[in-house]
Each structure stands twice: as structure tokens, then as C-alpha cells.
Amino acid sequence: MMKLKPLAEQTVVITGASSGIGRVTAIRAARRGARVVLMGRDEAALRDVAETIATRGGTARHRAGDVGREEDVEAVANLAALEFGGFDTWVNNAGVAMFSRLEETVEADARRLFDTNFWGTVHGSLVALKTLKLSGGALVNVGSIAGDFGVPVQGMYSASKHAVRAFTDTLRIELEAEGAPVSVTLVKPAAVATPIIGNVVNTTGREAKLPAPHYAPEEVAHAILYAAEHPQRDIYVGGTGRLMSLFAQAAPHLADKVSARFGEEAQLGEPQGERADNLHAPGDHAAAADEADTGRRSLYTRATLDPNSPVAAATAASGALFDLALSILAPRRN
Template sequence: MKVTFKPLSQQVMVITGASSGIGLATAQTAAARGARLVLAARNETALATVTDRIRAEGGQAIYVVADVGSREDVQRIADRTMQEFGTFDTWINDAGLSIWGRLEEISDEDHRRLFDVNFWGIVYGSLIAVGHLKKHGGTLINLGSAASDVAFPLQGMYSASKHAIKGFTDALRIELEEQDAPVSVTLIKPAAINTPFPHHARNYMESEPKLPPPVYHPQEVAEAILYAATHPERDIYVGSSSKMFSSINKTAPRVMDWVSRNLMVDLQKREETPRNPVGTLFEGGSGGFVDGDEPGYVMKTSLYTRASLHPLLTGAIVAGSALAMMAWLGRERG
């Protein structure tokens, strides 16, 4: 059955992890484009602030305080959505966190909690959302990572959780297609994104963590998510480095191992002591911020991602640029 996509201005959209980072950037952009929103996270203060801001600007939004590691909480998000809007068209599973440290140093309790949020949160959200979307049609969007395809040292269990998300999302998509269900399923795979993600992570290192470059602005991921809400995309890589790492790992895995072994450890450490080593693994922390405090350069756009989502437009731009260059060269020769 063909999936029918409504314009964003006619959609009801559920976003988990909506109090900061990618989730918040997506919520703000979706609201500006007319979507009605249900925002979920653990931080009620941040959710209330964001919801009030959206309403003050003429948008429609409600929030639900929820821990996605609890199926009951995720079901409450769906129930509240149905109470308020009677339906939803797109469900975005964005909530996630990380742990920085060597695998052998991290407690089992912390490892399990990370999987509860990152993996089981997406499982609960996906299965609950699909129960509705199979009947009414719509889109499920799960946030993976470059780490869905590549393992990164010092974030080993995070990488494992993102690998698991990819396997689950791919299997769910296949089952839905086999049933001819009117549901589009997209996995988003961002590269390093400048959000409060490192600050929220549980940190076992003696240094403040950071993301390996290149680092991109959160709005690039928000744009990819909202594109998937209106187009049938299987996977979207945000940032050329995400696609590059994935491709290298598939074709020359030992080369990627060498890169990770020799570069990735130092590239994930800042030259300062940890500021918040406990992080928000078990308790919601500060929210309300889209951007992190990446000390290096942050790329505003990813030409690779934009080209992959708009190949005809990009081709026209490239062709136009080539013609303009040829004309300019002709004038110079004349």
C-alpha cells in the first residue's frame, strides 16, 4: 500500500527527546511550519518553556513528561496525543544519551540503563506508534547515528545501542512492507552534532568529553527529519563524514579500525576536567538548549546531505554553475 504524506502544516507530530538538542531544533522548526506537536522528555521545566514559546508564536503544542525507558510512559505519550488531537501522522524517536569511558570500566547498571533509553525507548515508541500508523498511515522516524554502522572507542555501548537500533528498524520496516502497511520507516544517521549531548553523558574519563570532528549544526538533522516526514526515505546520512565512515567500514573495515584506534580516542577528549560526570543517565538534567559548546568549528550545512535529499535541484545548481563558469571563461578568453 502506498504511503500518503500530508504536508507538515497538516500533520500531528510526536517528538521524544524534545527538551534539547536535535529534538528541540526539530520541534521549533516543525512548529514554525504549522505542525501540531506533542513533545516528550523527562525535564518538565524545559518542556513547559518550549511549549509556551511555541504557543506564544501561534503554534499548537502540548507536552508529556515521560521516560522512554518505560513502556508505560511511552504509552502515556500516545494516549495523551489521542486525547488532544485524535490522531498522529509522524512519530519521531529522538531521545538518547551516551556514556564516555572504556567498556571494562563502566558498571553493568549504567550499561543497562543506556540500553533502556537508547534501544528500548525506540522499540517501545516504534511498536506503539506502528499500532496506530498501520490503520491510518504515516511515518515513523528513528534516530540512529554514524555509530549505527561504525563502532567508536570510548562510546562502545552507545555504538552497540545504535547498531541494535539499525537492526530493529530495518527488520520492522521489512515486516511492515511485507504486510503492505501504509507506514514509511526512516533511520536518520547523523555525524557529530553540536548539541548538549556530551554534557548530558555519563562520563568515566578524566577529561571532559567532546565529539570528533567534523561537527554539524543541529538544524541540519532537523531538516533531514522533517524531510523524512514528507518523503519516503529509507536512510538519511547527515554529514558526509557519516556516509564516509559507513562506506569505509563496509569496504575496508581494518582501515576504519586503524582510524578509530589512532585518532578517535584523543579526538573525544577536551583539555579540561569533567564538568558533569554523572550526566543525565538516570535523572533529567538541564534542558532548553539546542546548541552545545563545541570548542572547534561547527559546520552550518552539509552539502552532501542536501544533495542526497534534493538530487534534481542539486544537479540543476551544479549544471547552472558549470554553464556560468564556461560563460565566464569565454568572456575572459574574448
């Protein structure tokens, strides 16, 4: 089994660090002693994250850039090398979303989404490997359960996450064949309570929403930082998402019918006019908190990542069912 450094001895690069999952992950990594290097498109938001970390005694550097541009990603790797002599974990977290039926999707918008979600992951991974293959370390790609099955209204987003999954799986195989000292993990969150939904491209004419339950960004950060220290293949964040994935694999035709019947209504609310989005330019991070204590915890994810529990498997299974029960019985958070 590959050995990874304790987080307190690491330098961690995080893309998409200006809000949501990236922001929470950066702050928590720094709290645990890691040096962090932050990338995102919004210079002011990145500076705010770095200053928050500094006021709490942590160490952070940041550089604004677009993951869709390989030269911007290279510049962040160079910053890590200049400031800290390199890095030990690279997290490809940057992502944007889109609510649009496939026949109504503007091609330029779809290409821009792929530039961020897919090509951003490709650029980050290949740039990171130039360092990680020499020194060893962890590559963590943030995908989605939407990469396991189709999602109506979010078809292009789902397609981009399918591409991230295929790229990550193939990269892992090729590195294994080389004997490269790099751990490659794909983190697959279910719905997460982040600002992304408020900045989404939306052509439906109705309010965009994510089906309950909404998991806390902290749960995804926990999974990412666990993978930085412990080699993992895949980590599902949220038992509900894991069960949805298993359902789609075990009974694909039935899963399609259920999604066709309920999928759109579960994701669309009241009529809504046009609003700003973050596809082609940085979005509004005003709602982002340092460590947003919103959303639910996932017993499933915590159990699956607990190597010391003699009943981890059983707890994980019951946790998945518990998360699903919450999604059905508990009031939804919008």
C-alpha cells in the same frame, strides 16, 4: 510510492524534545504548521518548548515521561489521540551517551543507556504502529553513524545504535511484508552541536568531546521533517559521517587500525573531574537554545534530499568531500 501528508496537515510526536535535536525539530515543525506533541523527562524544559511554540503561533502539547517505560510512551500516544485525534508522524529521538572504555563500564549504567536509546526506540515504534498501521504515516528513528561501525570510548553507545539500526531495518521489512501503510526512516547523524556532550556519562577522567565537524541540530531537524513528508529508508546527516561509514564498509581492517590509532584522542581532551550527567535523571538544559545556530550545514545532506536537482547525486558526492575537507582544514569548535 507511499503518500504522506504535507507537514502543515500533520500531528507530529517527538520524544527527547526538551533540548537539542528534539527541541529544534519541534519548533521548526510547528513553524511549518504541524501540531506537535512533546515527550521528555524534564517537565520544565518541555513546558518551555511548548510555550516558545505557542508564542510564535504554533500548537503544542507536552507530557513528561521516560521512553524506557512503555506505559509512559503509551500515555503520550493517548495525549495525542485525546488532543488531536491521533498523529501522522512519530519521531523516536530520545537518547543519552556515555564515554567509557568497555572494560570500565558500569553494567547498571550500560543497561540504563540501552533502556533509553534502544528500548525507548522499541517502545516508541511499537506504540506508534498501533495508530500508524490504521491511518498511515511515518515512523522516524534517530540513530547515528556510530550504528555503522565501532567507536572507541563510546562502545556502549555505538552498540545501542547498532541495535536501533537492526531493529529499524527488521521492522521495515516486516511492515513491507504486511503491506502496512507506514514509512520507516532511520536518520543517521554525525557529530551534532547539542547539549548532549555536556551531560554525558564519562569515566575516562578526561574532557569528552566530539570530533569536528559539528553539524547544526537544524540539519538533523531538516532530515527528520523531510522524512515526515517523503518516504525514505536512511538519511545520513553530514557528508563526513557518510564517508566514514563507506570507509568502514570498504576497508574494515584499515578503518579499525585508524580508529585504534586516533579514535580516543579525537574524543578526549584535558583531565577533568567528575561532573553531573543525564543518564539516570534529566540533565542541564540551560545551554539549549530554541534554534541553536551552532555547528555547520551539510551540503551533502541538503543535496541528497533535493528531489528537483538534476545533479543531486554529483552534488551529494562533492558535498561529502566538501564536508570532509572542512573537518580537516577548518578550525574545530569545542
